[in-house]
Amino acid sequence: MKATERRPKQRPRAGEVRLEGQPVSPGVAIGYAAVAHEPAPPSVDMARRDCNPGHERTRLHDAIGRSVAQLGRLHDRLALLPEDGQVEIGSLLEVYRRMLGPSRLRRGIEARLEHGMLAEAAVMQETEALATHMLAPPGRPAPQGEDAVAARRRAGEFREIGRRLVRNLSGTPYRSFSALPDGAILVAEQLRPADAALIDPSRIAAVVTEEGGSTGHTAILLRALGIPAVLAAHGLLAQVRRRTRLVVDGVTGHVIIRPSSRTAAAARVDVAAYARERQMLGRLRRLPARLSSGEVLTLQANLEIPAELPMVAQSGAAGIGLLRSEFLFMNTDTLPDEDRQEAIYLPLIEAMAGDPVTIRVVDWGSEKNSDALSRVGIGHGGDVNPALGVRGIRLLLQHRTLLETQFAAILRAANAGPVRVLLPMVSGVGEVRAARDIYARIGRRLRRKGVEIPDPLPPLGIMIETPAAALMADVLAQEAEFLAIGTNDLTMYALAADRAAADVTALYDPLHPAVLRLLRMTADAGLRQRRPVSLCGELASDPLAVPLLVGLGVRSFSMHASAVPRVKRTIRAAAMDDCRRMACRALEATDGEEVRAMLTAYAHDLRHPGDG
Ligand code: PEP
Numbered sequence: 001m002k003a004t005e006r007r008p009k010q011r012p013r014a015g016e017v018r019l020e021g022q023p024v025s026p027g028v029a030i031g032y033a034a035v036a037h038e039p040a041p042p043s044v045d046m047a048r049r050d051c052n053p054g055h056e057r058t059r060l061h062d063a064i065g066r067s068v069a070q071l072g073r074l075h076d077r078l079a080l081l082p083e084d085g086q087v088e089i090g091s092l093l094e095v096y097r098r099m100l101g102p103s104r105l106r107r108g109i110e111a112r113l114e115h116g117m118l119a120e121a122a123v124m125q126e127t128e129a130l131a132t133h134m135l136a137p138p139g140r141p142a143p144q145g146e147d148a149v150a151a152r153r154r155a156g157e158f159r160e161i162g163r164r165l166v167r168n169l170s171g172t173p174y175r176s177f178s179a180l181p182d183g184a185i186l187v188a189e190q191l192r193p194a195d196a197a198l199i200d201p202s203r204i205a206a207v208v209t210e211e212g213g214s215t216g217h218t219a220i221l222l223r224a225l226g227i228p229a230v231l232a233a234h235g236l237l238a239q240v241r242r243r244t245r246l247v248v249d250g251v252t253g254h255v256i257i258r259p260s261s262r263t264a265a266a267a268r269v270d271v272a273a274y275a276r277e278r279q280m281l282g283r284l285r286r287l288p289a290r291l292s293s294g295e296v297l298t299l300q301a302n303l304e305i306p307a308e309l310p311m312v313a314q315s316g317a318a319g320i321g322l323l324r325s326e327f328l329f330m331n332t333d334t335l336p337d338e339d340r341q342e343a344i345y346l347p348l349i350e351a352m353a354g355d356p357v358t359i360r361v362v363d364w365g366s367e368k369n370s371d372a373l374s375r376v377g378i379g380h381g382g383d384v385n386p387a388l389g390v391r392g393i394r395l396l397l398q399h400r401t402l403l404e405t406q407f408a409a410i411l412r413a414a415n416a417g418p419v420r421v422l423l424p425m426v427s428g429v430g431e432v433r434a435a436r437d438i439y440a441r442i443g444r445r446l447r448r449k450g451v452e453i454p455d456p457l458p459p460l461g462i463m464i465e466t467p468a469a470a471l472m473a474d475v476l477a478q479e480a481e482f483l484a485i486g487t488n489d490l491t492m493y494a495l496a497a498d499r500a501a502a503d504v505t506a507l508y509d510p511l512h513p514a515v516l517r518l519l520r521m522t523a524d525a526g527l528r529q530r531r532p533v534s535l536c537g538e539l540a541s542d543p544l545a546v547p548l549l550v551g552l553g554v555r556s557f558s559m560h561a562s563a564v565p566r567v568k569r570t571i572r573a574a575a576m577d578d579c580r581r582m583a584c585r586a587l588e589a590t591d592g593e594e595v596r597a598m599l600t601a602y603a604h605d606l607r608h609p610g611d612g
């Protein structure tokens with residue numbers, strides 16, 4: 001457990017100093033620092049083994065009671081947060097509450113008390129053991145990519161609940177932000193999600209911390225609260241005191257300490273421009289995604305977890321273009337059955353109020369790993385190269401009950417609104433035919449049982465994310481009712497550059513003409529076979545790339561909800577003729593750099609109203 005200690009006092013340097021941290025929530029702020037130090041944690045005798053287990057159990061139960069009451073008070077504050085903040089912190093509080101219930105954590109702590117340990121020591125050891133287990137599961141490869149992010153988050157949750165219990169056992173106080181002056185910039189060594197939930201966004205201009213990262217709950221919450229924030233600004237606390245003047249840029253990650261009058265004047269211009277931009281992006285929400293030449297496109301949202309749903313509504317997205325159902329299999333020891341899955345899909349479909357929801361059946365394998373699936377013997381079969389092994393539809397066709405359960409749950413929920421079903425990692429027509437047979441059989445079985453499901457069945461589509469699928473898109477389009485291009489994997493497989501490997505990032509370029517030619521083939525095949533084609537890889541959220549993608553023939557895009565307004569702004573300024581011209585040039589370009597230079601020049605020429 002990382003204890004926060006006060007740093008030894010150093011004399012801050014005079015004059016302007018620039019630090020660089022991780023920008024986690026956009027916006028620019030200028031103001032005075034309010035430094036929130038954390039009370040030192042209690043010192044705990046970890047070696048004692050002579051405590052009375054009964055007495056320590058009672059202390060533990062009292063501390064759990066106090067912790068539950070505190071979480072309840074935090075929950076009561078939820079109504080004061082914006083909608084997406086409510087969802088983020090609400091589900092986090094639920095996780096904490098479950099941990100304090102009859103959980104593995106509680107059983108582990110109580111077992112340690114039987115050995116005469118002090119309750120504080122038992123809590124610290126058990127939460128640290130569980131956190132370490134998350135980060136480095138014994139006998140299994142360490143989690144990678146998105147799994148590593150989820151594991152770090154889960155480890156943080158164990159440590160956080162451990163800290164709360166230890167504070168309640170020892171009566172150590174929490175810090176409070178209620179006394180901070182209006183308009184202050186909150187400066188701290190670190191900020192935990194429960195702390196962030198206590199911040200009143202109307203009173204705090206920005207947040208800067210010395211530690212933290214962009215993918216944790218704190219970052220997500222600060223984004224949801226709309227507070228400009230930079231985390232991991234190393235060297236911050238050695239330089240900043242109470243009322244030190246700061247400029248915080250949550251877009252670039254810059255923190256400017258004691259800005260000169262010229263820097264402060266420039267920052268004030270940025271603050272005003274950012275406020276105008278937010279207003280303008282907000283207005284865009286209700287406007288159509290129409291090119292300046294008149295053609296209307298579709299912008300939808302990708303959803304990783306249901307908690308992101310309110311952001312989808314706020315973004316103005318016209319439905320969910322990709323629901324990655326992997327979340328159902330993460331952080332769980334048991335496979336979600338048909339009822340549980342239906343109960344998750346149903347509110348998502350209802351919330352979209354008539355806009356389509358595209359549910360992709362689980363794309364497991366490659367760099368993704370699941371406790372629930374490994375437990376029943378499904379997962380990496382020792383593939384030499386998991387990205388080229390049994391993943392996506394290949395895995396589902398080997399473990400058909402998994403696919404059958406998911407199809408059945410989706411079909412049961414599909415009466416609530418328009419649904420589309422998507423197959424991942426397709427590389428051949430046989431896979432689509434096999435999956436379609438199962439889909440039809442599950443449909444017949446449900447009808448025989450008297451379950452009401454849509455007739456005809458919801459469209460069954462395929463991801464185009466292998467070069468084979470792109471090259472064969474005209475054939476595959478005869479078997480699938482829609483095509484969704486996954487540029488994340490398509491780029492990886494086309495350029496033989498792992499999407500998660502840092503040493504080949506320079507080679508991993510979705511704007512490489514080789515990738516663009518595959519996109520063009522897919523869009524052409526969709527047009528010829530009259531099948532809708534969408535693009536749901538990260539490239540869809542890049543305003544620079546979208547005019548080119550339109551020129552290549554893509555008319556529907558799905559991206560993280562937060563990207564929708566900016567992409568829409570670019571679309572509304574672009575013209576179809578220009579898009580087509582750029583596509584012709586890009587297909588003849590020699591490399592991605594040449595394409596990027598052309599797109600940058602075009603973006604520069606587009607004038608966005610309100611850009612100033
Ligand atoms: C893709 O590969 O582009 C895609 C959308 O799927 P994922 O990122 O989930 O692999």
Ligand code: MG
Pocket residue numbers: 465486488489
């Ligand atoms: Mg993919």
